[in-house]
Amino acid sequence: xxxxxxxxxxxxxxxxxxxxxxxxxxxxxxxxxxxxxxxxxxxxxxxxxxxxxxxxxxxxxxxxxxxxxxxxxxxxxxxxxxxxxxxxxxxxxxxxxxxxxxxxxxxxxxxxxxxxxxxxxxxxxxxxxxxxxxxxxxxxxxxxxxxxxxxxxxxxxxxxxxxxxxxxxxxxxxxxxxxxxxxxxxxxxxxxxxxxxxxxxxxxxxxxxxxxxxxxxxxxxxxxxxxxxxxxxxxxxxxxxxxxxxxxxxxxxxxxxxxxxxxxxxxxxxxxxxxxxxxxxxxxxxxxxxxxxxxxxxxxxxxxxxxxxxxxxxxxxxxxxxxxxxxxxxxxxx
Numbered sequence: 001x002x003x004x005x006x007x008x009x010x011x012x013x014x015x016x017x018x019x020x021x022x023x024x025x026x027x028x029x030x031x032x033x034x035x036x037x038x039x040x041x042x043x044x045x046x047x048x049x050x051x052x053x054x055x056x057x058x059x060x061x062x063x064x065x066x067x068x069x070x071x072x073x074x075x076x077x078x079x080x081x082x083x084x085x086x087x088x089x090x091x092x093x094x095x096x097x098x099x100x101x102x103x104x105x106x107x108x109x110x111x112x113x114x115x116x117x118x119x120x121x122x123x124x125x126x127x128x129x130x131x132x133x134x135x136x137x138x139x140x141x142x143x144x145x146x147x148x149x150x151x152x153x154x155x156x157x158x159x160x161x162x163x164x165x166x167x168x169x170x171x172x173x174x175x176x177x178x179x180x181x182x183x184x185x186x187x188x189x190x191x192x193x194x195x196x197x198x199x200x201x202x203x204x205x206x207x208x209x210x211x212x213x214x215x216x217x218x219x220x221x222x223x224x225x226x227x228x229x230x231x232x233x234x235x236x237x238x239x240x241x242x243x244x245x246x247x248x249x250x251x252x253x254x255x256x257x258x259x260x261x262x263x264x265x266x267x268x269x270x271x272x273x274x275x276x277x278x279x280x281x282x283x284x285x286x287x288x289x290x291x292x293x294x295x296x297x298x299x300x301x302x303x304x305x306x307x308x309x310x311x312x313x314x315x316x317x318x319x320x321x322x323x324x325x326x327x328x329x330x331x332x333x334x
Contacts, residue, residue, distance in 0.1 A: 006142060007149035009087040011053045011170070011225045014278030015148060015285065016091060020229070022144035024113025025095060027235070033226040036207050046108045046231045047203060049094030049174040051087075052210060053225035056169035056186075065192040067181070072189065075176055076120065078131035080185025088145045089135065090170035093183040094229045096120050097174050108231065115140050128189060148285060168223070173210070175202035180209070237268050 009015060016030040028048065033040050041047065067075065076096040080089055095116060101109030112120065119141070123134045135141065171184040175196055182191040193209055196202045214224060241264045248257055300306040 005146075006082055006084040006088075007146050008084050009145065009148050010285065011087070011168075011227070012281070013227055014281050016051070016087070016227060016229075017275075017278055018282050019088065019091060019144060019148075020095070022147060023092075023095070023141065024115045025110060026113070027101070027111050027232045028095070028229055029232045031228050031230055033228055036211055036226070038204075038207075041203050041228070044228055044230045045201075048098040048110065048229045048231070049172050050203075050206060050210070051090045051094070051170055051172055051227045051229070052213075053168055053170050053227075054213070055223055056167045057216075064187070066187065066189040067192050068189055071177075072128070075181065075190055076123075076131070077128050077183055077190045078123075078135050078185060079128045081129070081132040082136040085136070085145065086170040086185060088141065089185045090172045090183070091229070092116070092135070092141075093172040093185075094174055097176055097183075098229075107236070132185065148282075173206050175205075180205045182209075234268065234271050237264055237271070240264060241268065 009019075013030040013032045020028050020030065030051075031044060033050075067077075076093065078089060078093070080086055095110060095112065096119075098110040099108060101111050119134070119138060123131050126134060169184075169186065171182060173193075174181055174183060178198075179195055180193040180202060182193055184191070194205065196205045210226065241261065244257060244261050244264065248261065297306060300309065
């Protein structure tokens with residue numbers, strides 16, 4: 001992969017959380033959602049934005065309420081001008097439009113850090129196309145993105161997807177100035193999805209929009225992924241635990257106090273375990289497994305097992321290809 005390329009990134013909350021930390025944002029993590037039912041969003045707030053992964057279909061901008069007015073001066077939106085960057089672009093679309101934490105007393109707000117704050121300031125007067133170009137030319141952002149590049153033995157020419165390939169794409173949903181927006185770098189601009197009722201959780205407005213989008217696909221289409229960028233609750237948990245332990249040490253011993261301390265310790269333990277699991281998985285993603293693979297292939301070849309395995313793999317690949325073609329042909333006749 002050349003220095004100017006952007007690698008493909010797996011849709012995974014641990015991967016996205018590390019990317020966010022790599023950009024310098026310390027108080028935001030990513031949580032995966034397993035459904036759109038209301039209970040799936042409980043205990044996640046503040047939710048700064050949603051990232052939706054789906055099988056891409058060309059959107060019809062003529063049917064969308066594309067923002068083209070002065071809101072573009074306040075709402076960060078960048079056209080996607082580079083391949084494979086839609087994951088990072090979806091993340092940045094949320095981070096650069098989220099409320100900024102002004103001081104330590106603010107419970108809601110993002111601490112952007114120098115990298116993203118400088119980029120936001122640098123590109124604030126650019127139009128969407130120029131914002132996309134500025135993003136594509138940001139060495140710092142690209143280097144963080146490419147920490148998840150997979151090791152390869154050979155360099156291959158980039159393959160353009162053809163009409164039979166499944167192409168997946170990331171977009172974002174955010175609340176901004178009392179309205180819900182869809183941010184998709186392949187569109188001409190942000191899509192205004194309507195007002196968020198006063199006093200209402202913006203997620204209640206976003207849920208039916210995403211449900212409707214999923215219903216546009218066939219019933220057997222399950223290749224969706226939804227993640228939320230949320231505030232990291234660990235500092236709040238630890239601060240509250242310290243306060244309660246001080247009360248306990250001062251002699252204020254009650255069953256309720258001890259129960260609250262036990263619950264907080266459990267929450268902290270679960271969050272720490274999740275972050276450790278993220279770290280382990282990300283190390284595995286980045287590890288160079290090629291030397292091991294080469295040695296395994298050498299061993300199989302020396303024992304005359306490699307050729308039969310290759311033939312078996314080719315047979316399965318052909319069967320899988322034929323099955324996909326039959327399924328697509330069946331869908332086309334419906």
